[in-house]
Amino acid sequence: MKTLTSMIAMSALAMLMSVNVYADDGVHTSEAMEHAGKAQAHGEDGHAKELTKHAKESLEHxxxxxxxxxxxxxxxxxxxxxxxxxxxxxEMGHADVATKHIEDAIKHMRESAH
Known part of the structure; x- marks a missing residue:
């Protein structure tokens, strides 16, 4: 009986720990998409510096x-x-080319399972 109780407790603990991993993953994906969207918007406005800043944030997430x-x-x-x-x-000031890459990044993030 003690073994069964220990197994149940360990299973519950493992499940709770994995929930945090999935939640953290979803948060990072959301943050990555948010910053990529901002980078895209700045790129469309020709603001290469701001595009780069948000693209770097997106990359980290x-x-x-x-x-x-x-x-x-x-x-x-x-x-x-x-x-x-x-x-x-x-960083080279090519907002149009950078914007296309950011758009492609957003498409792939949307296709991601997380």
């Missing part, structure tokens, strides 16, 4: 989401690549 469940994040991998390219072009 996307990387956190990516690490949370690496096996399920093909789309987050692609989003990270596009964010990095968007940042590179934003």
């Amino acid at each position: 996307a990387k956190h989401a990516q690490k949370a469940h690496a096996d399920a994040h093909h789309h987050m991998d692609e989003a990270v690549k596009h964010l990095e390219e968007g940042i590179k072009h934003g």
Whole structure:
């Protein structure tokens, strides 16, 4: 009986701990999308500096989401690549090219399962 109780307690603890991982992952994905959207808007206005700032924030959150469940994040991998390219072009002052990469990053974030 003691073993059964211990198994149930351990299962419940494992389940509660995994809920935090999924919640954190969702928060990071939401934050990544929010900053990517702001980067896109600034890019459309030709504001490369602001685009770059928000794209960097988006990249940090996307990387956190990516690490949370690496096996399920093909789309987050692609989003990270596009964010990095968007940042590179934003830093060069190419708002139009950077905006396209940010748009692609947003599409991949939406396709992500998380």
